[in-house]
Amino acid sequence: MNATLQLVRLALRRDRLLLPAWILTFVVMAAGSAAATVPLFPTESSRILAANGMNAMPSLVALYGKIYDPTSVGALAIIKMGGLGAALVAVFAIVVMVRHTRADEQAGRLELVGATPVGRHAPLAAAVLVALGANVVLAVLTASGLIAAGLPVEGSIVFGLAWASVGLAFSGIAAVVSQLTRSARAAVGLSSMVLGVVYVLRAIADAAQPEWLTWLSPIGWGQQFRPYAGNRWWVLLITVGFAAAAAALAHALAVRRDLGAGLLADREGPATAAPSLRSPLALAWRLQRGPLLAWAASFLLLGLVFGNISSTVGEFFDAQGARELITALGGTSRLTDAFLSFELSMTGVIASVYGVQAAMRLRGEENELLLAAPVGRARYALSHLTIAVLGCALLMALMGLGAGIAHGAQIGDPGQTWRLLGAALVQLPAAWVLVGITTVVFGAAPRVLAGVWAVLLAFVLLGELGPLLKLDPWVMDLSPFAHTPKLPGAAMEVAPPVVLTGIALMAVLAGVTAFRRRDLG
Amino acid sequence: MATAISVSGLVKSFGRTRALDGLDLDVARGEVHGFLGPNGAGKTTTLRILLGLLRAQAGTVGVLGGDPWRDAAELHRRIAYVPGDVTLWPNLTGGEIIDLLGRLRGRADAGRRAALVERFELDPTKKARAYSTGNRQKVALIAALASDAELLLLDEPTLGMDPLMESTFRDCLAEERRAGRTVLLSSHILAEVEAVCDRVTIIRAGRTVETGTLSDLRHLTRTSVKAELVIPIDLAGLPGVHDLRAEGTTVSLQIDAAHLDDLLKQFAAAGVRSLSSHPPTLEELFLRHYGERR
Known part of the structure; x- marks a missing residue:
């Protein structure tokens, strides 16, 4: 037990910036959006109108969830936070858990610890304690933030618990997955896939039938707490029970297997390399193709789904008269276009997440063996950057094609394919700017490369909360996403994408130049 | 070259x-x-x-x-x-x-x-x-x-x-x-x-x-010598001798290369039953370079 506490202290020491920064971001996100929403709906009738409007739209219900009490300002205020916000909490839980289990083991740090008089169970127990502590703190601070934003006390506490429950459930899932895979990357990937699947499960349950399906999804559990709309405390029994069972399973697996081993065994590979594996670019493709194909499949699927539901949006909207709600979210002309433009700009942000992490491989693969071979630094840097830049383009093209084909089939207009492909590709320059920023930091200050995530988050928050907080336009204009034309629907402006692409190009050149001048390692 | x-x-x-x-x-x-x-x-x-x-x-x-x-x-x-x-x-x-x-x-x-x-x-x-x-x-x-x-x-x-x-x-x-x-x-x-x-x-x-x-x-360093002599002699006064250990007729010591010749003359005078010597290993070189100034 003493050893476990020592390991907890070690983990907290390593995460002394990461954990507080992450938790604070969540609290600000929840409290900020609550504080911004409350004044928008001062009367009960305005709330009922908006809530019924949202509940009547399958696409929004699928994306965010249902509003269980149309009269409750709290339920309206936290609708995004309960769905997408909870998914972000789950990502946080996965990353923290894998970081302290499989990532440590893969790096050999656990071996160092395992050789000391520490019980076999101690590293996992420490990671679980850290996750538990982080989620409890998240619950307390989130609840306080929501109360401070003017929402009812009981609902705020229940919402804090709902988020913490989702976090704990995914801590448990990630703890089990970490025992199965051999690499940290695979553990994060597999856990994220579980997250994707259970998110879709609850989306189907909420937007279609059967409703009980949501009880198979930890994200669904979070929503079934129904904060500000019934406050079902008892759901806590399910979530805590699940998390405890998952932790116990992970523990049972951990004490039965060898250090460093996974339960999913490695296969043998080829004894000689394929003839094509002969350049840094070929190596970068080999290292990145698996994740890129998974991303590509998800984007195509998401595009098809968005295209398919987009034509139903308009009907519900006109009927419910909550028009200003979605027009405020993005577009300016027809509602279907507004919906599509909103979804495309959102996926543009997700594509930039892909671009940033693909470009960050530059740092992870900064390998002495490769760079001591006759490979120029610029050639090395451009290998992974090519994957990042073209990968983003592939993702958005698939998104546009998927949405266009599905939407075109719905309304009988094949021309939609090209229209939406164009609208999707317009999102690219902003994502490329993020790739450029990543390159600059990689070249000039590689030690703070992870800070690029904070920059990306800041851009997103500027877009999400900037208008609600009434920030100066020039502050919001700092975000590259603010300059993307809102297609389809709005007029196409040529200048912003061209300028963004120019900025991205210059950033890449600057970053590569800086990389050529610095020490490796 | x-x-x-x-x-x-x-x-x-x-x-x-x-x-x-x-x-x-x-x-x-x-x-x-x-x-x-x-x-x-x-x-x-x-x-x-x-x-x-x-x-x-x-x-x-x-x-x-x-x-x-x-x-x-x-x-x-x-x-x-x-x-x-x-x-x-x-x-x-x-x-x-x-x-x-x-x-x-x-x-x-x-x-x-x-x-x-x-x-x-x-x-x-x-x-x-x-x-x-x-x-x-x-x-x-x-x-x-x-x-x-x-x-x-x-x-x-x-x-x-x-x-x-x-x-x-x-x-x-x-x-x-x-x-x-x-x-x-x-x-x-x-x-x-x-x-x-x-x-x-x-x-x-x-x-x-x-x-x-x-x-x-090696030229810079000492040679280790171990010998069994016929009659015991006192080598303590000889220049270049280090780590001298003598037990009756058995001696072991280290000698600077420059004084090896003097040592052998002393040995010859005393009569030698057995003699072993080896050049310094790199371990010894290392000890000299890193050991002394610690």
Whole structure:
């Protein structure tokens, strides 16, 4: 037990910036959006109108969830936070858990610890304690933030618990997955896939039938707490029970297997390399193709789904008269276009997440063996950057094609394919700017490369909360996403994408130049 | 003899730590040069500067007639490197990595590669993440030895290898020397350097403390002598004698090379029953360089 506490202290020491920064971001996100929403709906009738409007739209219900009490300002205020916000909490839980289990083991740090008089169970127990502590703190601070934003006390506490429950459930899932895979990357990937699947499960349950399906999804559990709309405390029994069972399973697996081993065994590979594996670019493709194909499949699927539901949006909207709600979210002309433009700009942000992490491989693969071979630094840097830049383009093209084909089939207009492909590709320059920023930091200050995530988050928050907080336009204009034309629907402006692409190009050149001048390692 | 590597007054600091503090190093073409120093002496930093992975802050560095920072990619065609801490791509097999590195260098020799894989008993079908430290090192070593590079930079290549593989490695190194390749071998394992190197440079705390052939260095040091004499004699007054231990007619001591002759005259006068002496091992050289000033 003493050893476990020592390991907890070690983990907290390593995460002394990461954990507080992450938790604070969540609290600000929840409290900020609550504080911004409350004044928008001062009367009960305005709330009922908006809530019924949202509940009547399958696409929004699928994306965010249902509003269980149309009269409750709290339920309206936290609708995004309960769905997408909870998914972000789950990502946080996965990353923290894998970081302290499989990532440590893969790096050999656990071996160092395992050789000391520490019980076999101690590293996992420490990671679980850290996750538990982080989620409890998240619950307390989130609840306080929501109360401070003017929402009812009981609902705020229940919402804090709902988020913490989702976090704990995914801590448990990630703890089990970490025992199965051999690499940290695979553990994060597999856990994220579980997250994707259970998110879709609850989306189907909420937007279609059967409703009980949501009880198979930890994200669904979070929503079934129904904060500000019934406050079902008892759901806590399910979530805590699940998390405890998952932790116990992970523990049972951990004490039965060898250090460093996974339960999913490695296969043998080829004894000689394929003839094509002969350049840094070929190596970068080999290292990145698996994740890129998974991303590509998800984007195509998401595009098809968005295209398919987009034509139903308009009907519900006109009927419910909550028009200003979605027009405020993005577009300016027809509602279907507004919906599509909103979804495309959102996926543009997700594509930039892909671009940033693909470009960050530059740092992870900064390998002495490769760079001591006759490979120029610029050639090395451009290998992974090519994957990042073209990968983003592939993702958005698939998104546009998927949405266009599905939407075109719905309304009988094949021309939609090209229209939406164009609208999707317009999102690219902003994502490329993020790739450029990543390159600059990689070249000039590689030690703070992870800070690029904070920059990306800041851009997103500027877009999400900037208008609600009434920030100066020039502050919001700092975000590259603010300059993307809102297609389809709005007029196409040529200048912003061209300028963004120019900025991205210059950033890449600057970053590569800086990389050529610095020490490796 | 033409020089392969010439370094003088090399300085490199990381923050406040001065990793290299005026280091000098000269390696002639065609020799196997040992580069000795305890952990943290600056061996790896030097090798990284020779490869242009790090930039020198002061001093001059020449590798195969070029500037390693300016001409890095060009020089790398003629250099093969085995890092001390080999990081491989976890989801590629050892065989794939050897091929990739060979092709990047341009002239891969399939026959040599196959022979080396056989000799080092490497399983090339395993994913790199499943390799032990020693096996990871073998992958890098095979890739380096299979190349036709003029200069091999090896950073503690046998760390983590078993003794059998170490002897295979020594055989390979002897072949490289016969083939006329230049090798710079960094190590803190003295027996390894003693067995394979023509000349040695010893560094400590970022500075060169000694350089020369092994016999040059031995010249500076003491010989250990153990003898059983016919009649006991007192050697305490003799100049150049250290660590004298005498028990009756048995004596053991260390003697500076300059005074060996005097000692033997004394022995001859006393009559010798048995005598053993051995030149200093590199361990002793090391102790002298790093032990005294601690």
